[in-house]
Amino acid sequence: MSFDVLQDKILEKNNPTVAGLDARIEYVPQHIRQAAYAQYGVGIKGAVEAIWQFNVGLIDALCDIVPAVKPQAAYYENLGWQGMEMLERTIAYAKSKGLFVIADIKRGDIGSTATAYAEGWLSGAPIEGQVFKSFDADCVTLNGYMGSDSIKPFLKAAQGEDKCAFVLVKTSNPGSGELQDVKTADGRAIYEVMGQLNESIAAGTEGKYGFTMAGAVTGATYPQQIQQLRALLPHTFFLVPGYGAQGGTAADVKFAFNDKGHGAIVNSSRGIMCAWQKTGKDGLDFAEAARNAAIAMRDDLLS
């Protein structure tokens, strides 16, 4: 069961942090951008090369500190198919360095279509009886608005592969409450309905740490709700975005862990990737700055 793999890696590195790889060209230091543009021109090809070099530097600097990385698909799709090609390379490179890769795709669709996504991102596409892998992440994020049809195909694809998924439950953004906090006739909030539906869909897939294959996304910006959800969903592993740039603190995210200190991983994207913007060295130290920020975050979370 795949959250075992992630929990093992967290314990091994003594660090429940996932580093976001949110490939905005503005986050890449000038010297890397200029070298890439000199080779490929100012445009999509140049931006893709610059971000690739940045990602490789970040992965090299972080791979012995953090257990996992989370590339956000939007920043790769932003650059069209060439961005997606670089995303495939980034996932493969991170895995080659021993990192657990959570592809932040937030997909969700009807059963047949969810199967096609699950094959592309996790188990590989069947073509004339053979299976061909492409994105090949360890884990994905999902949106369950369409119900269990949109989640189950991912669990099926993940099952034979020791992979897993996180379903959006209570997200970190300011507008998350507009739908997720709506109260139902039986007194629950929609995020509770979603969390309980999700835990029930994956019931029976618990691994050695007691978590099912279907985790939940619970934003650090809503610590009360994390606390409530931790009690409500004892078998659900949490992915916690919103620490750092979005405002969540170590005190906020502590509620995401169970009494054994298991069951959650906290994301930081800009706080690590863009740490070079605060050292006054024009990004020449981007890798060292990211590494130092990741170490500081680890120590903050463990304190």
Added chain:
Amino acid sequence: MSFDVLQDKILEKNNPTVAGLDARIEYVPQHIRQAAYAQYGVGIKGAVEAIWQFNVGLIDALCDIVPAVKPQAAYYENLGWQGMEMLERTIAYAKSKGLFVIADIKRGDIGSTATAYAEGWLSGAPIEGQVFKSFDADCVTLNGYMGSDSIKPFLKAAQGEDKCAFVLVKTSNPGSGELQDVKTADGRAIYEVMGQLNESIAAGTEGKYGFTMAGAVTGATYPQQIQQLRALLPHTFFLVPGYGAQGGTAADVKFAFNDKGHGAIVNSSRGIMCAWQKTGKDGLDFAEAARNAAIAMRDDLLS
């Protein structure tokens, strides 16, 4: 305002049909597959070429019958970045034939990330002060579970471009009710909450036909809910999947149109793409079969 463009095209062709381009390799006739495998081998590259040839044939056969096509991103992501490259080509080719292209991506994320998606799919990515387009669809589908943050960036990207978006409200799949039908404390179903939130977010963007830039997905398999939503959301254009293979009929979808006969487009994917499977000619007639199916669907919807 972009639903004006789509409504104009529907009236021009006298056909409220969008043809799905759901690129499963199993849907491609053997003679096309064999030619592609002979050139590129059995694998992702061969499958991508086969589906491309199939898509071109379908677009050529349908472009004077239907006003729009809807490629489902999942079937392209299924084949990794090479599938996405072919999706870019497919969108560009369909547009060159005068078709309105709805990229069925069902994306949804926090504001900054939604902006990255919106740039990739609609308005283009800004790189060093220039804008570079990639997928460049006319319209996308979105998932609003995360609230208005996840919808507004698409409306902003769409605004300068005469483009638009459809947000999932009541979907066609069997499990759609698990979340969407949950009753709130004030007696509404969640799909009503989502539909009303969506109409309010886009208020003020109504075009000459009275529809905002943010349409809604309402499945043909739930005709009662379509009827209810048509009354509840007078300014919302509907995308109606679920006709044909999923069980929806012309009688079911008639409720999606307003009293002027405007405000909805009905999708058929397998019913058109796979029409060749029912003619006994091994797919040699796939283009003619698709065209005949699209004409039959048009006549069914208009009858």
